[in-house]
Amino acid sequence: MEHRIASILCCVGLRGDSNGVLEQSTRLALTTGAELHVLHVVKPLAEDVMNTLKANIRNQESLEGFMRQRIDMAREQLQTKLDEFFQHHPDDQQALASRVVSLEVLEGYPASVINEVAAKQSHDFIVIAANKHGLTASYAGKVAKGVLKRSHIPVIVVPGPA
Secondary structure (H helix, E strand, O other): OOOOOOEEEEEOOOOOOOHHHHHHHHHHHHHHOOEEEEEEEEOOOOHHHHHHHHHHOOOHHHHHHHHHHHHHHHHHHHHHHHHHHHHOOOOOHHHHHHHEEEEEEEEOOHHHHHHHHHHHOOOOEEEEEOOOOHHHOOOOOHHHHHHHHHOOOOEEEEOOOO
16 A cells, blocks of 8 residues: 655744754655655743733733734744745745645643644655754754654654754
8 A cells, every 4th residue: 555645743842943844845745746744843831921911911802912913923023934944045045935734833832732733634754853953963853853753654764954
C-alpha cells in the first residue's frame, strides 16, 4: 500500500531563526507535491498577568480586543517572516509559495496545540525547530520534545543554525 504525503504542518516560532524550518518544510512540500500548512502557537498569558489585566481593564470588550490584538500581531509577524523567507529564494519563490495553503496562529500550550492540529487536520508530517543551539543542539527544546512525545505521525526536527 502506497502512502502519499499530502499535507505537512510547518510549526514556526517567531523568536530566533525559523528559516531552517521553512526551508525544510517548503522543500519537502515541493518535492512531494504536498500542501504546506504554516502554524504558530502563541503561549497563553500567565495567570497573574491575566488577573492584572482583568483588574485594570474592566471593560470586557476592551479586554477581548487586547487578546485578539495579540493574535493579530503574531499573524502579521508570521506573514512577514514568510514573505522575507520567500524573498531570499527569488528563483524558487513562486514554486515554494504555491505550496503554502494556510497560515494560522492559535493560542495555547504549543506542543498540545500542534499535536491537536496535526490530528484534526490529518497532516502526514510535522516539521518543527529543535530550538537548541551549540553543544546542546542534539537535544530538542521543550516544545519539540513535547510534540515528539505525543505525536502519532512522523516529526522532522530541524536543528538551528550552527
